[in-house]
Amino acid sequence: xxxxxxxxxxxxxxxxxxxxxxxxxxxxxxxxxxxxxxxxxxxxxxxxxxxxxxxxxxxxxxxxxxxxxxxxxxxxxxxxxxxxxxxxxxxxxxxxxxxxxxxxxxxxxxxxxxxxxxxxxxxxxxxxxxxxxxxxxxxxxxxxxxxxxxxxxxxxxxxxxxxxxxxxxxxxxxxxxxxxxxxxxxxxxxxxxxxxxxxxxxxxxxxxxxxxxxxxxxxxxxxx
Numbered sequence: 001x002x003x004x005x006x007x008x009x010x011x012x013x014x015x016x017x018x019x020x021x022x023x024x025x026x027x028x029x030x031x032x033x034x035x036x037x038x039x040x041x042x043x044x045x046x047x048x049x050x051x052x053x054x055x056x057x058x059x060x061x062x063x064x065x066x067x068x069x070x071x072x073x074x075x076x077x078x079x080x081x082x083x084x085x086x087x088x089x090x091x092x093x094x095x096x097x098x099x100x101x102x103x104x105x106x107x108x109x110x111x112x113x114x115x116x117x118x119x120x121x122x123x124x125x126x127x128x129x130x131x132x133x134x135x136x137x138x139x140x141x142x143x144x145x146x147x148x149x150x151x152x153x154x155x156x157x158x159x160x161x162x163x164x165x166x167x168x169x170x171x172x173x174x175x176x177x178x179x180x181x182x183x184x185x186x187x188x189x190x191x192x193x194x195x196x197x198x199x200x201x202x203x204x205x206x207x208x209x210x211x212x213x214x215x216x217x218x219x220x221x222x223x224x
Contacts, residue, residue, distance in 0.1 A: 011146075011181045011184060012181060012182065012183060012184055013184075014170060014184035014185065014186035015184070015185055015186065015220070016185070016186055016188075017170070017171060017185040017186060017187050017188070017217045017218075018185075018217060018218040019187075019188075019191075019215050019216070019217055020203070020216050020217070020218050021055075021215070021216040022208075022213050022214070022215050022216075023042070023053060023055075023058045023213060023214040023215075023216075024044075024208075024211075024212050024213040024214055025211070025212030025213060026044070026046065026051055026053070026060060026212065027060070028046075028049070029044075029046035029047070029049065029051065029212055030046075030047075030210070030212055031046055031047055031194075031209060031210055031212060032044050032045070032046055032194060032195065032207040032208050032209065032211070032212055032213060032214055033045040033046070033047070033068065033069055033070050033071070033072075033194050033195055033207055033209075034068070034070055034071035034072030034073075034081070034082065034111065034112055034151065034194070034195040034207060035072060035151065035195035035196065035197045035205045035206070035207045035214055036072040036073050036074045036079070036112075036113075036195075036197045037055075037074065037197050037198070037199045037200070037205060038052075038074045038079075038092065039200070040054075041053060041054060041055070041061060041062070042055050042197075042205050042214060043072055043074070043079065044072070044195070044207060044214055045068035045069065045070065045071070045072045045081060045082075045195065045207075046068060046212075047067075047068060047069050048065070048067070048068070049063050049064065049065055049066070049068060050063075050064040050066055050068040050072065050079070050081060050090075050095075051063050051064075053214075055199070055205075055216070062092075064090070064092075064095035065095065066081065066083070066088070066090065066095060066097065067081070067083035067084065067088075068081050068082075068083065069082065069083060069084065070082035070083075070109050070110055070111075070112070071109065071110060071111040071112025071113075071121065071122065071151065071152065071195060072112055072195060072197075073112040073113050073114040073119060073197075074092075074114060075114040075134075076114075078090060078091065078092065078098065079091075079092050080112060080114065080119060080134070081112075082103055082109050082110075082112055082121075084103075084107055085102065085103055085106050085107045086100045086101065086102055086103055087100065087101050087102075087103050087109075087112070087119065087121070087132075087137070088100050089101075089134070101132075101133075101134070101135070101136060101137030102137040103121065103137070104121055104123065104130045104132055104137070104139050105121065105123040105124075105126065105130075108123060108124060108125060108126065109121055109122065109123055109124070110122040110123065110124040110149055110150050110151070110152075110194075111129075111149060111150055111151035111152035111153075111161060111162065111195060111196060112152065113151075113152040113153045113154055113197070114134075114154075115154035116154075117134075118131045118132060118133065118134065118140060119131075119132040119133075119134045120132070120152050120154065120159075121152070122149035122150060122151065122152045122161060123149060124148050124149055124150065125148060126149075127144060127145045127146065127147060127148060127149055128142050128143065128144055128145065128149065129142070129143045129145065129149055129152055129159070129161060130142050130143075131143075143159075143174070143176060143177075143179045144179045145161065145163070145174065145179055146179075146181070147163035147165060147170075147172075148163055148164060148165050149161050149162070149163065150162035150163060150164050150169075150192075150193050150194050150195070150196065150207075151193060151194060151195040151196025151197065151206065151207060152196060153196050153197045153198045153204065154198070155198035155200060155219070156222070158173050158222075159173065159174055159175075159176040160172065160173050160174070160196065160198070160204070161174065161196065162193030162194070162195070162196040162206065163193070164192040164193055164194065164209070167189055167190050168186075168189075169186075169187040169191060169192040169193045170184050170185055170186045170187055170193070171184070171185040171187070171193060171196065171204060171206070171217065172184045172185070183220065185217065185220070187206075191208070191211075191215070192208060192209045192211075193206045193207065193208075194206075194207035194208065194209040195207030198219065201219075202218060202219050202221075203216050203217065203218060203219060204216070204217045204218075204219055205217075
């Protein structure tokens with residue numbers, strides 16, 4: 001199945017993003033790229049390191065010295081990290097890279113998520129999200145967006161991604177078949193979303209790019 005259909009319908013009116021907490025900047029980290037959540041800790045990719053922090057206290061609990069310059073994901077056991085033109089599969093206990101696959105954007109990749117047995121990779125300037133085979137790196141299908149794609153996450157069967165163009169950034173829910181925008185959470189002016197991950201409940205964790213911060217944004221309740 002291929003969902004290469006451009007979004008042509010009018011976008012829904014945005015709601016202001018409800019930022020409930022900020023974390024960082026973190027010691028030695030001038031940037032935050034990808035973020036993920038392992039059920040207890042938030043992980044943030046900061047370029048030369050992958051750090052984990054406790055979302056309750058904000059305290060850093062782990063630092064892995066690995067290349068971490070774009071999206072991050074967690075499959076329930078392993079971490080996945082975009083590093084230059086590849087995606088590394090990482091043992092979170094040791095920090096050892098267990099395997100690598102080519103990244104679909106060949107160095108122009110952004111967000112990363114795990115869902116339905118696949119990796120989902122944002123391709124920033126091409127405005128696409130690719131479903132990728134985690135064993136081979138083969139692209140299974142692609143979804144078009146109408147904005148630059150940053151972080152990507154799935155929660156409760158919903159596909160959300162971050163956007164960031166100029167001084168405008170939002171978090172949006174899209175139809176995973178057509179790419180149609182269904183819902184938008186607008187970040188304050190000058191506040192960008194680099195990485196994006198859900199905690200599986202009512203929060204998104206958003207990488208803040210050059211601010212060096214991670215921001216917790218409340219996920220809207222869905223109608224029954």
